[in-house]
Amino acid sequence: MAGFQEEVAAWVAKTNAKMELAVRKIALDVFSEVILMSPVDTGRFRGNWQVAIGDVPAGTLEIEDKDGTATISKVQAATMGLEVGQTIYLINNLPYAQALEFGSSRQAPGGMVRLAAQRWQPIVEKVAQELSRS
Structure with a gap:
């Protein structure tokens, strides 16, 4: 029976590793979309x-x-330490961030965070498909 227990333990370890990889990749993909959709003037935002x-x-x-x-790159470095069950935050504390999110920029009239949130499910599905192949 030790062989069966070892097989189950190996399966659990592999599954946990895939879940952590999925969480990290989803966070990186969603946050990258937010960042790249952000309007650019000087690049400060x-x-x-x-x-x-x-x-x-x-x-x-x-x-x-x-x-x-x-x-x-900073987001990528942070997500490397992300574990299943932890909360990860992406915050922009500039005073005009909320105005930009709610349409004050012609470059991002639909915001960034709201649009990335709408893409959450397709991003999760894409990551799941990528990981199911490995």
Whole structure:
């Protein structure tokens, strides 16, 4: 019976690893969409997306990231530590963030967060398909 227990334990470990990978990839994909949909003038707004696990980030950053590369890299680094059951936050604390989300920019009239939230299910399905092949 030890062989069966070992097989079950291996299956559980593999399943847990896939779940963590899925959670990380979904967070990265959704957050990347938000960042890349963010309107760009100087790049300050795009560069002020902050990510944290467990705690809501406070304050603002003095960074300009017009193409989003640096900000997405920070998100990618943070998601590497994400585990199933944890809460991950993506926050933009600039005073005009809410106005931009609710249509004050011609570049993003539908916002960023709301549009990414609408894409949640397709993103989850895509990640699930990718992981089912492995």
